[in-house]
Amino acid sequence: MLGGLPLGGAQPNQLDKGIMIDGDVLLGNLPRPSFTELSANRFTLVGLGVLNYYNESQLEKFVPLIQELHDMDMRVFTMRYSNYTTTLKYAELAAQLGFDVIEIDEPFAHSFTENQIVSVVENVTAMYPQVRFIITDWSLPHLITLYALTAEMRNVDIAVDNYDSLQYVQWNSDLARKYGKQPYTWLMFIGNRHSSRNLQAWLNATQATNSNLLLFLIDAAQKWQSQWSLLSPATPIPEIPTSIIPITVMALLLTLVVRKKDS
Numbered sequence: 001m002l003g004g005l006p007l008g009g010a011q012p013n014q015l016d017k018g019i020m021i022d023g024d025v026l027l028g029n030l031p032r033p034s035f036t037e038l039s040a041n042r043f044t045l046v047g048l049g050v051l052n053y054y055n056e057s058q059l060e061k062f063v064p065l066i067q068e069l070h071d072m073d074m075r076v077f078t079m080r081y082s083n084y085t086t087t088l089k090y091a092e093l094a095a096q097l098g099f100d101v102i103e104i105d106e107p108f109a110h111s112f113t114e115n116q117i118v119s120v121v122e123n124v125t126a127m128y129p130q131v132r133f134i135i136t137d138w139s140l141p142h143l144i145t146l147y148a149l150t151a152e153m154r155n156v157d158i159a160v161d162n163y164d165s166l167q168y169v170q171w172n173s174d175l176a177r178k179y180g181k182q183p184y185t186w187l188m189f190i191g192n193r194h195s196s197r198n199l200q201a202w203l204n205a206t207q208a209t210n211s212n213l214l215l216f217l218i219d220a221a222q223k224w225q226s227q228w229s230l231l232s233p234a235t236p237i238p239e240i241p242t243s244i245i246p247i248t249v250m251a252l253l254l255t256l257v258v259r260k261k262d263s
Contacts, residue, residue: 016184016212018045018077019231024220027061031225032218033232039072041232045101045214049078059097066098077101077134081109084116091120095128103134103159108142114149121156131155134184134214138162140171147179159184159214163193166205173209183211189231190216190223199227 025032026048038046046069048062059078066076078099080090087110091102102124107117121133135146136159143160150156158181160172169185176183185206188195195202206213215231218224 014044015210016045016182016214017041017043018047018212018214019043019218020047020079020214020216021218022220023049023062025218026065028220030220031222033228035069035072035074037232039074043074043232045075045077047077047079047103047214048099056093059093063097070098075100077103079103079105081105083110084112084120087112088120088123091124092127095124095131099131101132101134103136105136106138106161107135108137108139114145117146117149118153121150121153125155129155132157134159136161136184136186138168140168143172143175147175147181150181151179157181157184157212159186161186161188161216163188163195165194166202169202169205169209169211173211176211183209184214185209185211186214186216188216189227190219196227199230203230 019033019038021032024030035046048065049059062078069076076099078090078094078101080087080094080102082090084107087104087107091104094102104117104120117135124131124133133153133156135150135156137143137146138161143158146158150158158172158176160168160183162168163186172185173183187199187202187206189199190196203213
């Protein structure tokens with residue numbers, strides 16, 4: 001419950017677990033988790049490029065990586081932190097090159113009007129209807145505005161990136177339920193923000209609110225390595241194939257019968 005707002009909307013069947021990788025890491029072949037490791041640890045969404053790659057020739061360098069991730073059944077996103085005109089051109093190009101999700105980062109910080117936010121989504125969707133959007137902000141008033149603005153846009157979700165107050169994780173979740181959307185939470189795990197200093201508490205809050213997780217950042221300075229074990233266990237828990245479950249149960253029952261006879 002958020003200030004008396006009723007909750008609504010269905011729970012997602014599968015939550016996204018996303019990670020942003022700096023373009024300099026990818027193109028410079030710097031240390032990073034392999035895509036195989038990300039897949040094994042159930043990441044579903046991988047961000048390529050971050051903020052530094054703007055034009056067609058630069059973004060095209062990521063096309064082979066997009067295909068590689070698609071072949072591994074993961075989706076790919078990119079982000080843009082800029083004004084309306086640049087964001088629109090970038091979003092159209094990213095959709096053309098095969099990015100599945102476009103993240104518009106804090107549009108009000110770049111003087112977007114509400115109509116311009118709608119314009120980016122509508123223009124790209126008209127040409128590439130399969131593309132989804134995540135629009136991010138850290139301010140509660142802005143989050144409320146974004147949810148109301150995109151209430152009828154089923155290909156748009158809203159993310160919160162307030163790294164200093166856990167309460168925002170709950171507030172964003174409440175708003176998402178009210179509007180029938182899936183909540184997304186950005187979690188910075190490098191640097192000196194509250195979220196990075198208290199990583200486990202933030203992970204717990206995200207899980208408790210059934211929020212989709214977006215992690216920032218696999219960086220060129222390799223700060224990401226210090227807490228990576230919390231985010232991607234070295235030995236993932238293997239899934240038990242359903243075909244062997246009946247055999248396992250039958251073996252357990254037979255063991256109990258034998259023990260009963262022996263007693």
